[in-house]
């Protein structure tokens with residue numbers, strides 16, 4: 001592994017030189033890692049994976065629920081549904097083959113009222129319509145299997161939902177990538193990108209030395225050389241560029257595309273709560289009924305691979321992608337406890353504590369699920385007029401589940 005250290009002068013003399021790399025992938029989260037791994041498998045590929053931190057996967061990909069989603073919520077024609085369904089199968093298969101810790105523990109979505117039952121019915125009918133395994137659990141069976149879970153009106157079970165060790169998954173992807181000759185440039189924040197032009201047929205990507213200032217993620221201003229990198233600074237060249245920068249992807253988008261195509265990022269923080277007691281501990285994930293137009297899936301109960309219970313995430317709009325400290329707000333804490341107690345009345349609230357937080361990269365203050373208004377899909381496009389630029393924006397949940405399928409999608413865009 002190495003940081004990018006080339007100087008501009010080393011590359012600018014030869015008239016018919018080859019680009020340094022065939023592909024430059026910006027961002028080494030689960031999605032960037034999966035894409036880099038897939039592209040490096042192509043004959044003759046020379047992929048560089050550029051990451052601003054000194055390790056891979058330290059942002060959103062390691063601050064989530066680690067759920068392998070079944071694809072229940074996102075609408076028939078959406079990219080989220082297509083890539084989640086494909087990604088789920090690929091994820092289970094990959095984890096088995098590569099010994100990544102995972103568990104097909106299933107999930108319950110619970111309703112406490114007839115109104116919530118209506119939402120469960122919609123999820124059920126949608127799942128049936130696209131052949132996702134789903135069933136209502138009879139009351140007696142529910143009581144016998146999970147006596148601590150309250151579900152006054154009904155339980156919908158998704159048997160293909162599971163959990164994965166996200167760190168183990170990313171380490172494995174990274175190992176695969178480097179085993180087939182990929183290059184990782186750590187501690188290399190991208191500060192400026194120049195698209196190919198008539199006399200200059202390659203992408204130029206500048207990175208700042210570790211610790212230097214990064215572009216402001218919400219800035220809609222394209223980076224001029226004076227702002228984001230001098231001609232003398234380190235840069236590399238590549239034939240194609242893939243923007244997989246997560247919470248900072250709009251900033252990279254805005255460095256490259258003209259002002260009319262700039263995007264403004266929105267940040268929906270989700271805080272998690274730990275539970276230090278060993279009882280109650282259901283053996284399946286438990287989610288409340290989805291709320292149309294909500295930015296997430298509700299304060300749910302998930303398990304990690306060590307069997308620990310955690311609750312969350314809630315939804316809180318924040319102004320900065322760095323606002324990652326879990327929010328100690330008693331009103332929000334009490335609201336979360338109320339949500340949790342609605343489906344797990346036996347919890348000891350004294351044993352619930354603030355844990356960690358993650359931030360959803362949003363393209364608007366829009367819903368994450370398709371029921372209700374304002375659903376936001378993934379944005380994955382080969383940008384028109386910018387040959388060899390694949391742009392990934394708004395890769396919120398189910399991005400971890402979909403990562404291997406997103407990699408196939410990017411490969412298809414570039415090669416078919």
Ligand SMILES: Cc1cc2nc3c(=O)[nH]c(=O)nc-3n(C[C@H](O)[C@H](O)[C@H](O)COP(=O)(O)OP(=O)(O)OC[C@H]3O[C@@H](n4cnc5c(N)ncnc54)[C@H](O)[C@@H]3O)c2cc1C
Nearest residue numbers: 027029031052061064065067190246270396397399400401
């Ligand atoms: C609270 C929460 C819960 C979630 N739960 C789930 C779940 O249970 N299941 C699921 O499938 N999905 C879930 N998700 C979604 C999932 O975590 C994301 O979709 C996925 O991790 C996105 O991966 P990524 O690689 O696109 O982004 P990231 O993991 O954010 O990676 C982007 C990388 O780009 C790097 N970068 C940024 N700017 C630059 C730059 N200028 N130069 C170089 N590098 C740069 C960053 O350092 C980072 O490492 C959840 C998300 C959140 C926030």
